[in-house]
Amino acid sequence: MxxxxxxxxxxxxxxxxxxxxxxxxxxxxxxxxxxxxxxxxxxxxxxxxxxxxxxxxxxxxxxxxxQFPFVRELDGFEFDAQPSLDPRQVRDLAECRWVAHGDTILLLGPPGTGKTHLAVALGREAIRRNYSVQFVTAATLVAMLAKAHADGALDKQLALLSRPKLLIIDELGYLPFEANAAHLFFQLVSRRYERGSILLTSNRSVGEWGEVFGDPVVATAILDRLLHHSTVITIRGDSYRLREKRRSGLLQKAGASIREAETTTS
Structure with a gap:
């Protein structure tokens, strides 16, 4: 040789x-x-x-x-800007034991507080540990289920959405659910219950989900399954986007312009 x-x-x-x-x-x-x-x-x-x-x-x-909307990592998350978050808890979730067990994570908080950043970062950590992941917004998900139902292919669509070990559903609550959408969402949650993990972000507290789904009874049934094996993280803090505008002085300028316009009008 x-x-x-x-x-x-x-x-x-x-x-x-x-x-x-x-x-x-x-x-x-x-x-x-x-x-x-x-x-x-x-x-x-x-x-x-x-x-x-x-x-x-x-x-x-x-x-x-x-189908992540962008690349985000935990190292890039500004934990100092969101003191309500426990960095140790988030880093523990990055070990993905909850994915292995088929558990649920709910990330709740106002818009712009980093929920989607954390969701994508945790999804990428799951991929590193060889778990399959799918990311979808709640609005897109409901549209997919509604179309499949109308086409007589709901069972096939539910089967496809049940394949990934982790399904990330982003922005639940930003848009109201249409009639029958809550029942379709319930079927998906039931299909994945104790089989595959769900990570869900929402700007609404779980107490408001009856309004989100337009059906308190179905909302309760959905929460019953999601919360059974779950970690709920509520972020209480300012929007990153608004904070950056404050730093640049844009909000102060906008406020001054509005006050000036009101004075002129009066």
């Missing part, structure tokens, strides 16, 4: 589909030599790079399939 040339080695790596090692072969071998690694250490180093590349591709593909 001492006489194996570069091309032959690349060919063997191709056959084994070790593309990360193949693409960085000279660099990796040089680094191993400079570090004076033993053969065992060098092998672990090369295999580690291969695994890292495959994990990167898996995460990228799974994130694309999850």
């Amino acid at each position: 001492a006489g194996v040339d570069h091309a032959a080695l690349v060919g063997m790596l191709d056959r084994l589909k070790l593309t990360a090692i193949r693409d960085q072969l000279d660099t990796l071998l040089d680094e191993a030599a400079r570090s004076d690694m033993t053969l065992r250490e060098a092998l672990a180093f090369l295999v580690g790079r291969e695994i890292a590349r495959r994990d990167e591709r898996r995460i990228a593909m799974a994130s694309k399939m999850a």
Whole structure:
């Protein structure tokens, strides 16, 4: 084997589909030599790079399939700006034991407080741990269920939405549910109950969900299943977007303009 040339080695790596090692072969071998690694250490180093590349591709593909609206990580969340949040609790949730158990997380709070950021970040952590994830807004979800119901394909749609280990439903409560939507949502929650996890964000407290769904009885049945094995996190803080505008002085300027217009009118 001492006489194996570069091309032959690349060919063997191709056959084994070790593309990360193949693409960085000279660099990796040089680094191993400079570090004076033993053969065992060098092998672990090369295999580690291969695994890292495959994990990167898996995460990228799974994130694309999850249909996240943007990329967010927990490291980028400003916990100091939301003192009602316990960073240790959130980081514990990032271990995803709740996903393994099929539990539910409810993230509640006013608009702009970082609920979607946390939802996406926790979804990406689940993907890193090899769980399948799907992200959808509540409005889009209800539209999908309503269309499937009208087309006689509700059971098929419910089956598709039951496949991901984690289903993230964002922005529940921003738009009122139409007639029959609450019943369709209930069927989805029932289908996933104790089988797959749900992470749900809402700007409304659970006490207001009767208004959100337009049917207090169905809302109670939905909450009964969601809250059975759940973690409820309520964020009490200012909107990030409004805080940035305050910092820039835009809100003060807007307020001054309104007062000036009122004075002129009167």
